[in-house]
């Protein structure tokens with residue numbers, strides 16, 4: 104980007120730049136010429152892309168037209184590769200100003216293998232440039248805002264925990280560089296329409312509350328496609344609505360004026376760098392080219408309105424400004440524009456000859472290429488601490504619940520890895536720390552107490568309560584993980600994971616793939632899941648794991664017992680992929696599956712099923728809270744009929760252990776898939792389809808499923824029993840199938 108000492112722009116002779124000493128809000132005349140060069144390049148690149156799209160040489164176009172001045176002002180005020188950027192699709196001028204070349208942008212447009220943003224995976228104007236700290240963005244409007252909050256939190260955390268930034272061998276840290284300075288700012292931009300998203304308000308709330316060095320830039324072109332601002336925003340002005348958020352620095356500016364915009368940015372930068380809180384820049388811009396090439400704004404905007412906008416066009420305004428101030432004369436402007444046009448033509452010719460990506464590469468970077476959580480690197484033996492004496496045998500290891508072992512695992516991992524932070528609803532012991540310090544309270548540590556004591560042990564900046572906002576929990580975690588921390592966050596009940604669905608479906612698991620391995624966001628989302636609670640009812644009993652196993656890029660694990668929970672959680676934390684860690688509430692404190700703590704290094708690889716009991720007559724494939732129920736049914740069948748049922752606990756659902764299933768079905772020739780979620784379209788459908796596809800010749804019976812009814816879990820226990828799969832249902836299905 105341009106600085107005060109920038110050389111003169113290409114194509115501009117010294118004689119073209121007059122009165123070199125004078126400045127405008129601190130911008131030199133040379134910088135203003137450079138600003139115009141960037142703005143003009145941005146507009147011409149849009150024009151050229153539009154032509155290329157009409158010639159069907161590129162496949163999509165969305166322009167930054169009308170937003171050039173605010174973009175260039177931001178680029179001049181902030182530092183590429185030092186500050187962090189979450190721009191949206193209209194920020195072409197910002198990206199050019201930060202150092203992205205037009206050629207790189209054209210590689211996006213043609214979908215080239217060498218497209219540095221995504222290798223042809225994302226649409227153009229979905230910026231991603233790791234070297235410049237421009238973080239991969241997506242198409243859903245507003246998802247970037249919560250991630251930018253997480254990103255802004257990292258500098259503060261690392262200032263307090265500088266050792267956390269160190270590179271460590273042997274886990275995800277080996278592959279995750281962490282950079283920080285302490286006073287870096289995070290920039291996030293969005294359109295006026297996007298301020299209607301809840302995620303925007305969640306982000307404003309937390310940025311204000313934590314006084315984060317985060318700069319919100321609302322580029323208000325008064326339209327979201329065809330919907331005008333007064334429909335989006337109560338009263339028609341976002342500035343009016345946000346001004347009561349504490350600790351913000353607010354600016355409302357004509358975003359078509361680069362000098363005024365730069366001044367607004369510089370005041371905001373000062374506020375943010377000094378750690379006084381976030382900034383909010385409301386920039387009034389125009390949108391001269393319709394929303395995109397698929398939109399014709401003449402259908403909803405009359406000429407008179409469009410002409411009014413045209414009179415404010417930042418490109419012509421800037422031209423006039425340069426002429427008026429005598430910074431460039433007409434010859435100088437023509438020379439500069441011709442140089443830009445020539446350079447663009449050369450870049451277009453090159454880009455059109457670039458090689459497309461190879462189809463065989465499409466599955467690369469769905470997961471980490473560096474660390475495979477199914478590998479033997481994640482296989483260790485339990486090493487329990489010393490046994491405790493008992494009255495009978497003298498020595499016995501205390502059997503702990505799943506809740507105990509998850510808590511112990513989190514504690515040991517936090518000790519080992521200072522990059523781990525834990526947050527979520529109620530996970531802290533007590534937000535009002537003084538109550539803990541004065542020993543007035545014991546602390547809560549989660550509604551299920553899984554994080555109990557961790558705030559006391561590791562401090563309130565490593566374990567803290569979040570607002571009641573699930574999208575914010577996952578979005579912030581994604582931003583933090585992108586910059587190298589390891590958030591291990593909690594969603595209190597699976598039933599309330601849905602506000603985070605946009606982040607979980609369109610963001611977290613895609614960061615690596617869509618940026619062609621430019622960025623990654625390995626973190627752990629712990630979720631209390633499941634029913635069999637007697638009174639849990641509709642909204643405290645849900646499963647739904649198959650919705651998440653359907654998402655490429657997300658690892659999903661679901662332990663059925665304490666030892667597995669400890670081993671799998673540790674793998675989840677140390678691995679290099681995002682993991683959804685499902686903890687069955689009914690199993691938290693069950694007698695079934697208690698175990699001694701297996702020590703601080705115990706890990707179980709993903710995709711590694713456990714044979715709970717071997718058998719020859721039927722394979723039962725299951726996981727979670729159905730495991731103890733299926734075991735009971737199988738034991739009863741053995742007692743009564745001598746049937747030997749092979750019971751497979753998958754433990755991890757994505758990846759899953761196909762080898763174990765195949766080996767078992769080849770032996771027993773019969774398969775039953777059992778799961779707690781409702782039957783249709785569930786996890787069992789995939790397993791059953793695979794078995795019939797790949798093991799057809801080994802089957803002596805149809806593949807069956809036992810699952811919940813296709814309804815909701817009711818409150819009245821009689822109804823709950825009828826709805827969820829019971830031991831008796833499993834018993835009947837096993838018997839039928841074994842006798843088929």
Ligand SMILES: Cc1ncc(C[n+]2csc(CCOP(=O)(O)OP(=O)(O)O)c2C)c(N)n1
Nearest residue numbers: 193242243244294295296297324326327328
């Ligand atoms: C969550 C979501 N909903 C809808 C869309 C479709 N869409 C794309 S851009 C857009 C309008 C955005 O308007 P605004 O935030 O004002 O930004 P502008 O394009 O005007 O700069 C819509 C509705 C989307 N991409 N994401």
Ligand SMILES: [Mg+2]
Nearest residue numbers: 294295326327
């Ligand atoms: Mg808009």
